[in-house]
Amino acid sequence: MIESSINMNEIKEIAESWTYEAAAKIKREMNESYSVDTKADEHDLVTEVDKSIETFFADKIAKQYPGHRLMGEEGSFKDIHDLNGVVWILDPIDGTVNFVHQRTGFAISIGVYQNGEPLVGIVYDVIQDEMFSSVKGQGAFLNGVRLADLYESRLDRSLISFNSGWVLQDRRLEALIEQARGMRSYGAAALEIAYVACGRLDAYISFNLAPWDIAGGCAILREVGGVASDYEGKELSFMGKGTFLAANPGVYKEILHTVHTS
Incomplete structure (x- = not known):
């Protein structure tokens, strides 16, 4: 088995400890003055807090696990060209827009993968103190x-989450709005995947997510029998941006059928 050479439970405990420490750091820094910049998209925000938290994890991992690599949103991803060995896939603050505008609804997300297989997942809601x-x-x-474990639900009894702007890119989503019990949007992919895993949502859809947005949540979702793929139903690669669908297994099948026959 690929995980035989490492202690997964030890990694989980250490990752959780670092996450709580990082969360305390975020709470301190969010009450101080910090800079806010934009990336290629003017609505894609990054703060110096995001960067300092990534540096925090990079230092911790390098010291504790020198043979592991870090794929983080704020720069370290540039050195990762494959998922060979052990790779920590990190979003230091998932939901940065929520962090800046609402001061809630954001998470630290970590997926520890070995040769592309998820071993450990962490999604921590910093303000609500929920550790998935x-x-x-x-x-x-x-x-x-x-x-x-998730039981198979039906689309007409489901809560589905996606950004309303995606309807402008794919009008087939209107069929889901018509059929589902209700729609939600939280603005933090990691949390929304975790909500699917715990049954608060039945499905989550996005058209532009990076590996660090989804790695932690996908590891968690797999352990409860949830399904994740791209919007076409193809396997995720965790090596670039793309479409995304995470769902309860029954709802997953109905969503793919609905959007591809509409």
Whole structure:
């Protein structure tokens, strides 16, 4: 088995400890003055807090696990061209727009992958103090309480989450709006995937996500029987941006059928 050479439970415990430490750092820094910049898209924000948290994890990983590599949103991804060995896939603040504008609704997201396989998942809601976590083959947890496996639900009984702007790019999403029980949008991919895993949502769709947006959540979702792929139903690569669909297994099938027959 690929994970035999490393202690997954130890990594999970250490990752959680670092995450709580990073969260305390975020809370301190968000109450001080910090700079806010934009990336290629003027609505894609980055703050010096994002950058300092990535540096925090980079230093910790380099010292504790010198053989591991870091793929982080704020620059370290540039050195990662494959998922060979152990790679920590990090979003230091997932939901930066929420962080800047609302001061809530954001998370630290970590997926620890070995040769492309998820071993450990962490999604931590900093303000709500909700720690979603998983270890491969051992289940997923919310604040230490094991999450139940997902049962197959139906689209007409489901809550689905996606940004309303995606409807302008694919009008087939209107069929989902018509059929689903309700729609939500939280603005933080990692949290929305975690919400699918714990049953608060039944599906989440996005058309432009990077590996660090989804790696932690996908590791957690897999442990409860959820399904994740691109919008066409193809396997995720975790090596570039693309479309994304995460869902309860029953709803997943209905969504693919609905959007590809509309």
